[in-house]
Each structure stands twice: as structure tokens, then as C-alpha cells.
Amino acid sequence: MKKILLSLLLVSTVSFAQSDDEKQLKSIYSTSLTNGKSYAWLDHLSNEIGGRLSGSANAAKAVQYTKAELEKLGLDKVWLQEVMVPKWERGAAEEAYMITDAGKTELRICALGGSIATKEGGVEAEVIEVQGLDDVKALGKEKIQGKIVFYNRPMKPDVISTFEAYGGCVDQRYAGAKEALEYGAVGVLVRSMNLRLDDYPHTGSMSYGDVPADKRIPAAAISTNDAELLSKQLKKDAATKVSFTMHCKQYEDVKSHNVIGQITGSEFPNEIIIVGGHLDSWDLGDGSHDDGAGVVQSMDVLRLLKETGYKPKRTIRVVLFMNEENGLRGGRKYAEVAKEKGEKHVFALESDAGGFTPRGFSFDCSDENFAQVESWKNLFKPYLIHFFEKGGSGADIGPLKDDQIVLAGLRPDSQRYFDHHHAENDTFDAVNKRELELGAATMTSLVYLFDKYGTKRSKKIKGK
Amino acid sequence: MKKILLSLLLVSTVSFAQSDDEKQLKSIYSTSLTNGKSYAWLDHLSNEIGGRLSGSANAAKAVQYTKAELEKLGLDKVWLQEVMVPKWERGAAEEAYMITDAGKTELRICALGGSIATKEGGVEAEVIEVQGLDDVKALGKEKIQGKIVFYNRPMKPDVISTFEAYGGCVDQRYAGAKEALEYGAVGVLVRSMNLRLDDYPHTGSMSYGDVPADKRIPAAAISTNDAELLSKQLKKDAATKVSFTMHCKQYEDVKSHNVIGQITGSEFPNEIIIVGGHLDSWDLGDGSHDDGAGVVQSMDVLRLLKETGYKPKRTIRVVLFMNEENGLRGGRKYAEVAKEKGEKHVFALESDAGGFTPRGFSFDCSDENFAQVESWKNLFKPYLIHFFEKGGSGADIGPLKDDQIVLAGLRPDSQRYFDHHHAENDTFDAVNKRELELGAATMTSLVYLFDKYGTKRSKKIKGK
Structure with a gap:
């Protein structure tokens, strides 16, 4: 009898927790759709700055702009991480x-x-x-x-x-x-x-x-x-x-930066979750889908967590990587520094597949961690997020891979992506505001869940 | 031992049948994406004819064009169904x-x-x-x-x-x-x-x-x-x-038409499945999403069944309804004539939510029929079709409703639909070819499954 009561108690606790998560996701999606910043940021990045090839003046402007915008969010820390990048120019x-x-x-x-x-x-x-x-x-x-x-x-x-x-x-x-x-x-x-x-x-x-x-x-x-x-x-x-x-011409490598902002975790500050996209783009269009969208969505993840009143237990970082397109120097540098400092990254999420309607995520992680993700599927159903599969994650976060981290990539609808990819028509007008905002909310929701429940790795760390 | 063998035999029969369906769906999607006609038809409807408000010269052209195109497909029968429609003009x-x-x-x-x-x-x-x-x-x-x-x-x-x-x-x-x-x-x-x-x-x-x-x-x-x-x-x-x-001005009603094409069923010719969209559109744009997309996808359903070598057991009709936008006269007329003739409609599918990436269907049917649909979900998974819910179907097929028919509506991604709906920018360039073709394939797949396995109603009819 006691056992039954205990079971009932557990069940009701679980369903109460579930309901809290439902509320939090609803709040995240509503805030993104009614009060998101991703579209306005993307407008600036695309229309005021434009194409941002590594080593270009525009890439440097994008670094300064996103750093300044992150500083306005009241994060615990915003900084630039130096990285040497190749510089190639198309010329006439x-x-x-x-x-x-x-x-x-x-x-x-x-x-x-x-x-x-x-x-x-x-x-x-x-x-x-x-x-x-x-x-x-x-x-x-x-x-x-x-x-x-x-x-x-x-x-x-x-x-x-x-x-x-x-x-x-x-x-x-x-x-x-x-x-x-x-x-x-x-x-x-x-x-x-x-x-x-x-x-x-x-x-x-x-x-x-x-x-x-x-x-x-x-x-x-x-x-x-x-x-x-x-x-x-x-x-x-x-x-x-x-x-x-x-x-076209290849120049000597030049100095550039990854842009990083952080909310420090309240319970497990040494467990780090990152969310990011790449700040550089090809030079022909303005890089709105590739990867302006991923940049502004990642920035909005931290902002949406704050706006919805959520206090992360773990440290959440947004990382805007430099030089994904022609060198991956930013992604490599970030991982190198993390290793040097002995930082423990438990979850990394990248958005680099366009600002289209989000469908879900692909994961590069252990079966145990993937099972945990699958247990969250129903939470995403009201938002038509249905795709949870093992597979690749993102180029920039790849260098962080070890046997315990969970790597994930946002998977938006892919049908129109290659109409614009690396071409003159990868421009702001090809991005739909709602689709972009739904992506930001979907990413925020997954970051929230990993922050709240941790990963297999983070549980091991706790158990030490 | 015998029992076990029989079970094994049954299991292998079931999985063989499953595998046939998988092959058929693969063939339908591949054919639509490599050899679909929907996009070329839509190009003509949108760019050569244009906006097609009921009672207009363009609406009459659209009737003649789609009839002629259906006649080229080698169907068993193509005809026009007369219907009186309202005529309203915007004027200067x-x-x-x-x-x-x-x-x-x-x-x-x-x-x-x-x-x-x-x-x-x-x-x-x-x-x-x-x-x-x-x-x-x-x-x-x-x-x-x-x-x-x-x-x-x-x-x-x-x-x-x-x-x-x-x-x-x-x-x-x-x-x-x-x-x-x-x-x-x-x-x-x-x-x-x-x-x-x-x-x-x-x-x-x-x-x-x-x-x-x-x-x-x-x-x-x-x-x-x-x-x-x-x-x-x-x-x-x-x-x-x-x-x-x-x-603007309202005129007397004028004569117009529903356009209908049919493949007669080989086993159950008196069980009718229809698939359709509406041929009329508002006058401001060219009605590409609303509902040129549904028209050409529906036409392609019959063509894709033929192209993939499938011989329907039941009678499959494409119905291009006139006057959905400002009267629903076409939908009402079709149902009225069906009733007069004592035709047995077992399944009706409408596409009238834009030519965007298909996500699934909503159904208006009995729980028993819905359970059957749910048993097919895994067949659609490779095509990222995940949305199967009870709910509305389509305005034109609504008048066919009774307690046994299965009514369904294609549910594409809805995020961009109202950017274009009934406005000057509902134009061909806003339709993506692959998204349109995926919709046609998704519709064809569901029609195939209902044709092959029948519905609760059709089983009753057979059982008589």
C-alpha cells in the first residue's frame, strides 16, 4: 500500500514537472513570436552590414555589432576570443x-x-x-x-x-x-x-x-x-x-574574433552549454540564411531565457563562430581554448541550416543521452517539432566532440535552403520572420531542457 | 510448432505487404520530384491565365485549360459539371x-x-x-x-x-x-x-x-x-x-463548371475516391497558392498513380471545384449531383492550404477510420510527413459529409500562407517547385493507401 502511494506520489510529481515544462515552452514560443529580437538583429546584420567573409571589413563590423548587442542583454559576461583567419577576396x-x-x-x-x-x-x-x-x-x-x-x-x-x-x-x-x-x-x-x-x-x-x-x-x-x-x-x-x-586573391591570415556571451549557471557553473552559429558568410549575398539566421537565433536563446524569467542552473553561452565557411578556425579555436582551460561542455547546439520553419534536431551523442531527448518529444508536439534523429550536428561545434558531450544541430525545413545557399540571393527578404522566430524558440526550449535536467555527463560530474 | 510457423508466415506476409507500400510511396515521391507536372501546370494557370474569380473570363479559361490537360492524361473519363456561380467585379x-x-x-x-x-x-x-x-x-x-x-x-x-x-x-x-x-x-x-x-x-x-x-x-x-x-x-x-x-459591382449569376476527371476502379468501380482543389481564385494576385497549388497537385495525383503503374481498385476522381471563394457553389453542386445519382464516396481529399512543404493531413472521420490512418504513419516518416490529426478537411468536400465517408485536408506548413492569401502577392514566384511536388506526392500516397485498403465504409459495402 505504501509502495502504491509512493508510486502515485512519484507519478504526480512527474506529471507536475511535465506541466511546468509545458508552461515554460509555451512561454518561450510566445515570447519569441510576440517579442523576439532575432528578426531585427538579422535585418541589421544583413542590410546594414551585409556579406561577412572572414577577414573582411564587414566581418569585423559584425563582430563589433553582435558584441554590442549582447552587451545590451545584461548577460554575466561578454567577450571576444581572438582567432587568426584566412583572408580571400573575390576582387572585380x-x-x-x-x-x-x-x-x-x-x-x-x-x-x-x-x-x-x-x-x-x-x-x-x-x-x-x-x-x-x-x-x-x-x-x-x-x-x-x-x-x-x-x-x-x-x-x-x-x-x-x-x-x-x-x-x-x-x-x-x-x-x-x-x-x-x-x-x-x-x-x-x-x-x-x-x-x-x-x-x-x-x-x-x-x-x-x-x-x-x-x-x-x-x-x-x-x-x-x-x-x-x-x-x-x-x-x-x-x-x-x-x-x-x-x-580573386588569397592574402596572409588576419586577426579576427569569435563573439561569446554568457549567463553563469546558478547551481553548476562549471557545466557549460553552448548555442551558436557562424558570424562569417560568403560574399555574394548578405548571408541571411547562412548563417545570419543561426547567429541571431543563438543570441535570442539567451535573451528568451531571461525574458521568460528562467534562471539557468548551468552556464549557458552563445558562441558566434568566425570562419566556418572557409577554414573553421573559429570552431577549432573555441574547442582548443576550452580544452586548455579544462572547461566541461555538456551540451552544444548549432543552427546552421537556414532560418526556415524548424522541424527538429539531429544529435551526435550516446544512446543514453538520446533516450533522454526522446523522452521530451511530446513537449515539442504542439509546436510541430517532430524530427529527433541521430546524425550530424554542426561544423563549428564538431571540435568539442568527446564521448560524453551531446552535440545537436537545428534541423529546419530544407527544401528551399539550396535555392539561396552561397549565392547572391541569400538575402534578408528570403527569411520569414515567424519561421526564424520559431527556430529561436525551438532552440531555446532544448537548451532549457538540457539545463534543467542535465545530461548523462553532467550527472556523472555531479556524482563525483 | 505449426502455430509458430503460421505466425511466422503471417508476419512475413504482413511485412511483405508493408514493403510493397514502402516501394510504392518511394516511387510516387521520386516520380513527383523528378517528373512531376504540377509546377508546369501551375506556371500556365498563374502566368498565362492569372486570377480566376468566379464568373470571369479567366475562370472560363481555367476550366478549358484544365479539362484539356486532363484529357491528355489518358483517363477513363473527363467532363464538365455545370454550376451557376455569382459574379462580382472589382472594377477600377x-x-x-x-x-x-x-x-x-x-x-x-x-x-x-x-x-x-x-x-x-x-x-x-x-x-x-x-x-x-x-x-x-x-x-x-x-x-x-x-x-x-x-x-x-x-x-x-x-x-x-x-x-x-x-x-x-x-x-x-x-x-x-x-x-x-x-x-x-x-x-x-x-x-x-x-x-x-x-x-x-x-x-x-x-x-x-x-x-x-x-x-x-x-x-x-x-x-x-x-x-x-x-x-x-x-x-x-x-x-x-x-x-x-x-x-465594385455584383452581376447576375452566370454559368460555370466544375472540371472532373476519372480513373474507373478495376474491382470496386462504385466506390469513389475524390481529390481536389478549387479552380477559382481571388482577382488581386494570380491565385498560385490559393488554390492553383491544390488544383495542379490534385491533377497530378491521378497522373502519378498512372506514371507509377498503379491500377486503382476503386474509382479515383479529380474534382476541380468552381467558386470556393465566394459561394461554394461548385462544392455544393458536386455533392448534390452525387446524391442524386446515389454515388458512394468513400474518401475525399482536398488541398486548399497553399503549395508549401506538406506536413500531413487533418481528418474528419470516424475513430475507426482514423485508427486505420494512424497505422500508416510510419510509411510517411521518410518523407517527414508527421501530422495526422482529427479536425477540419476542406470547404469544397464538406458537403459530401455523412457518417461514413473519410474527409481529409492536406496540411502544408502554414507559416507563410497568410503573407500571400487573397493578396496581390499570391503569385507563382512565391511557390517553390519541390514543396509543391512533395505535396502532390503526399496526397497521391494517401489516395493510394485508401484505394488499396478501402475504408470502414467500403468494407461494409463489400460485406453486403
Whole structure:
């Protein structure tokens, strides 16, 4: 009988706790939708500052702006963390032409981030179309030498997650030049990582690995419409040439910063939870989805916790990482410093998949911690948050990985992300206010739950 | 031992059947995403035809176009179903001004569908702001007489489903004029049903009930930005006037059509499943989301079943309803004819909530049929379709309701819907191809499952 009573008592305690959580989540979502700051911050970041490539004047402005905004929130501490970052500049606009018997047709291209410039006067050569790196190997020097290699394998349209489709193609952009130069190619064009047919070329990082400077060849992305056009023309006339000119340049590394703000935990200040996005962006648009959205949502997580009157038990930090796009120096630096200081990070959440309607999270953690997350699923149901899966988290928080931390990535609806990714049309008008605010609330809710209940790791720490 | 073997056999049969369904859904989604027709059809409907208000020349064009396109699909039967519809025209563009001591400021308004015109020279009067119909009652003749009533209760931003927020406001638009004229108001302005602050006025249907023509007063929607502006001004000066002019006109009913196409069932031809959207739209935009999307998705359901090689057991009809927006005559006519003919409809699915990423369906059906739907949830999981709830279905299929039919509505992500609903910016460029195609595939999948397994009703029919 006593046992039954005790059970009943436990059940009622549990359901009362549940109800507190329900109330807290409701308060978080309501506050974000009625009194969120993410959209106004993003407006400034996008429209007053703009594209924020690492090492640029805009990136420095973004550091100062977000630091100043965090300081207004009344956090316990706001600081900058120094980090050396690569500096690459596009220079004057690229030009490209397809040269056929009928004349010259302009092509929409953009340099890939990290590419060298073309030689004075540009590069002009016949084009060979391939479907990937293996094709280059198979064709060999005989077919590749002296040509422009045109990587044209499209993103698969019948994959539901567009990130998965991206993952199946992006080797062409990242490693295409390195592969092609081995066989004597003089330049590389890569079909833009975009599921739509349109006129925007999409940039993104590429690498020559350890190939010496004088062996490198210029690499550009071509819009999907122009990729289709070029491919069609090559079927008609394999001797079709392309000429292109680019003026990009790699400089010495420069000093930049991660921006960090903190609410110190009231019970377990040495257990650290971080939430973040990356402050740098590509230069073509204004980086609203990638990753202005993640930056302002992360900032609002701390603000929404305060606005809803929640006092974190653990230390909650917002980390705005520098240089995710072309170096990941900010993420590496943050983890390095954390290790040096012996800081115990228990949970890290990144938003770097656009400011679209949130669907859930993916997790990189132990089964035990994942089971805990799954026990919270019903709390998220009223907000249509349904996706809780094991998988990747985020590039910037990856360096923190150990066998106990819980890493997570916000997973918004992915269908429109690659319409804008790394292109001129990644702009503020493509972000919907409510979708952005729902994302901020969803992140805040998960941070709240991990703060309140801790993780397997934090329980071990407590048990010590 | 025998029993165990039998169980194993049963289990393997069940899992084999499951696997067939998985394959079929995969084929449906892949076909829609790689070889769908919905986007091309919508392009024509939106960009070649445009806004399609009932009784307009464009509505007639849309009937002819969709009939011709259905005829190309090799269905068993395509026909038009005659229906008389109301005809209302906006006429020349509306004009409106806020008149203050500082001068005249232009306001963005549009006539509500069904409103009368203003008298020659327009209406000009002081404005009284209210938060809803009850306020008008409470203020009474003394405060309302001779004034323009300005309904300014906004959609609630902290409701997750924007349709719910709409439902909480739309009485102002539909019944605001009828209420205000009872107390001597001379005109009505209604804050647009839009969660964003922008410059688009959003039209929509309104009704005077049985108020005679000479007692009616003109009613317009005002953009959310201008609603805010007017409200602020009224706080400064309660004697602020507004003048507005509208030229709209109601004509005699005219003949129009529902468009219907059919694949006749191979086993149970007398059990009918319908899938549809409405062909008419408001006149301000081109009706891409409302409800061009539902029209082309519904057409593609039959095409995708054919393309994937599926032969329906039951009769599957696409029904493109006329006049959902300002009369529902098409939906009523279809149900009336079905009843006259003694047709047995077992399942009806409508898409009329925009061409955004599909999240699931809401159902109006018995618990037994709903349990069947829930048993299919896992089949939809790979496509991130997670929302299966009891609730409303669709306006056009509503008249088919009886105690056995399963009615369902596609539920896409709702966050952006009211940015475009009934406004000038409900245009083709606001529809994402993949999102539209995912919706078509999701609808096709549910139709496939109901065709293959039947419903409680169809089982009863079979059992007879």
C-alpha cells in the first residue's frame, strides 16, 4: 500500500514537472513570436552590414555589432576570443563566355572560395564535361590535358533532405580542381550546388590540398541554367570553348574574433552549454540564411531565457563562430581554448541550416543521452517539432566532440535552403520572420531542457 | 510448432505487404520530384491565365485549360459539371486617403469580395476603431452612426497554426459590415488578415446576409502597415477622417463548371475516391497558392498513380471545384449531383492550404477510420510527413459529409500562407517547385493507401 502511494506520489510529481515544462515552452514560443529580437538583429546584420567573409571589413563590423548587442542583454559576461583567419577576396566581377560557331554567349559564373585568379587575359580552352572525380581519373591525361573540366553532376532531386543531396555532390566543388590539375586541366567549372534551374552561381569552399601555388588552376561555379546550356552545346559540338576571367586573391591570415556571451549557471557553473552559429558568410549575398539566421537565433536563446524569467542552473553561452565557411578556425579555436582551460561542455547546439520553419534536431551523442531527448518529444508536439534523429550536428561545434558531450544541430525545413545557399540571393527578404522566430524558440526550449535536467555527463560530474 | 510457423508466415506476409507500400510511396515521391507536372501546370494557370474569380473570363479559361490537360492524361473519363456561380467585379482600382490636419495620406485598400461600390465621389467620414463585432454592439448607434468602422483586431502571432489565428479574426471581414450597418455606420475598413506588417491589402468574402441593397455599406480591407498608421493617427486625433472610393459591382449569376476527371476502379468501380482543389481564385494576385497549388497537385495525383503503374481498385476522381471563394457553389453542386445519382464516396481529399512543404493531413472521420490512418504513419516518416490529426478537411468536400465517408485536408506548413492569401502577392514566384511536388506526392500516397485498403465504409459495402 505504501509502495502504491509512493508510486502515485512519484507519478504526480512527474506529471507536475511535465506541466511546468509545458508552461515554460509555451512561454518561450510566445515570447519569441510576440517579442523576439532575432528578426531585427538579422535585418541589421544583413542590410546594414551585409556579406561577412572572414577577414573582411564587414566581418569585423559584425563582430563589433553582435558584441554590442549582447552587451545590451545584461548577460554575466561578454567577450571576444581572438582567432587568426584566412583572408580571400573575390576582387572585380568574374566574366565568362561560351564560344561557339554562332558567337559568344555570356555565362554566369563566380569564383569558388580559395580559387586562384586566372592569368591576365583569362583562360580559354575546350571544355570536357564529367559527372564527377572518378570520370576525371578514368579519362586521364589524354582527354583532360589543356582543357577546362566541367563537373556537371546535379544534386539528386528525389532525395527528401536537400542536405543529403548536397553531400552527394559537393566533392566536385571542394576537390574538383585538385583532381583535374593532376591530369593537366587548365581550369574548372562546377555546376552550382542548387536544385533549381536559375541564373545564380553558388560559391563555396574548395581546396588545392598541398599542391604548390604554381600548379594550381582557377575554379568557378556556373549557374544551373548555364550548366544546362553548356552541356547541351557540348553535345552538339564537343570542340566548344569557354573563356573566363577571375581576379580573386588569397592574402596572409588576419586577426579576427569569435563573439561569446554568457549567463553563469546558478547551481553548476562549471557545466557549460553552448548555442551558436557562424558570424562569417560568403560574399555574394548578405548571408541571411547562412548563417545570419543561426547567429541571431543563438543570441535570442539567451535573451528568451531571461525574458521568460528562467534562471539557468548551468552556464549557458552563445558562441558566434568566425570562419566556418572557409577554414573553421573559429570552431577549432573555441574547442582548443576550452580544452586548455579544462572547461566541461555538456551540451552544444548549432543552427546552421537556414532560418526556415524548424522541424527538429539531429544529435551526435550516446544512446543514453538520446533516450533522454526522446523522452521530451511530446513537449515539442504542439509546436510541430517532430524530427529527433541521430546524425550530424554542426561544423563549428564538431571540435568539442568527446564521448560524453551531446552535440545537436537545428534541423529546419530544407527544401528551399539550396535555392539561396552561397549565392547572391541569400538575402534578408528570403527569411520569414515567424519561421526564424520559431527556430529561436525551438532552440531555446532544448537548451532549457538540457539545463534543467542535465545530461548523462553532467550527472556523472555531479556524482563525483 | 505449426502455430509458430503460421505466425511466422503471417508476419512475413504482413511485412511483405508493408514493403510493397514502402516501394510504392518511394516511387510516387521520386516520380513527383523528378517528373512531376504540377509546377508546369501551375506556371500556365498563374502566368498565362492569372486570377480566376468566379464568373470571369479567366475562370472560363481555367476550366478549358484544365479539362484539356486532363484529357491528355489518358483517363477513363473527363467532363464538365455545370454550376451557376455569382459574379462580382472589382472594377477600377480603389482609392483611399487618411485626412488629417497635415493633409491627405494615401492608404492601401481593396474592396472585400461582395461589397457594394461607394456612392459616386466616395465615402468620407470620421473613423472609429474597434477590436471586433462585440465592440460595435457595445458602442451602439451613438458612437457608430455616420462613421467608418475600422476593425483592427490582428491575427494572434503566438498561435502556431496560422489558420487558427485566421479563424480567430475573420469574422471581422465576413460579418463586420453587416454588424456595423445596424448601428448606422457608413463604411467599413478591416485590417488585412495577414500576420506580417506590409503594404498588401488582402481581400476575401464578406456577406450582408439578408440586408436589402439600399441599406448596405461599402467594405474594404486595409494593409497591415496602413492599419497601424491609421490606428496611431486615431490615438493622436479621434476626429481623423478617411475617404475611400470603390467601383465594385455584383452581376447576375452566370454559368460555370466544375472540371472532373476519372480513373474507373478495376474491382470496386462504385466506390469513389475524390481529390481536389478549387479552380477559382481571388482577382488581386494570380491565385498560385490559393488554390492553383491544390488544383495542379490534385491533377497530378491521378497522373502519378498512372506514371507509377498503379491500377486503382476503386474509382479515383479529380474534382476541380468552381467558386470556393465566394459561394461554394461548385462544392455544393458536386455533392448534390452525387446524391442524386446515389454515388458512394468513400474518401475525399482536398488541398486548399497553399503549395508549401506538406506536413500531413487533418481528418474528419470516424475513430475507426482514423485508427486505420494512424497505422500508416510510419510509411510517411521518410518523407517527414508527421501530422495526422482529427479536425477540419476542406470547404469544397464538406458537403459530401455523412457518417461514413473519410474527409481529409492536406496540411502544408502554414507559416507563410497568410503573407500571400487573397493578396496581390499570391503569385507563382512565391511557390517553390519541390514543396509543391512533395505535396502532390503526399496526397497521391494517401489516395493510394485508401484505394488499396478501402475504408470502414467500403468494407461494409463489400460485406453486403
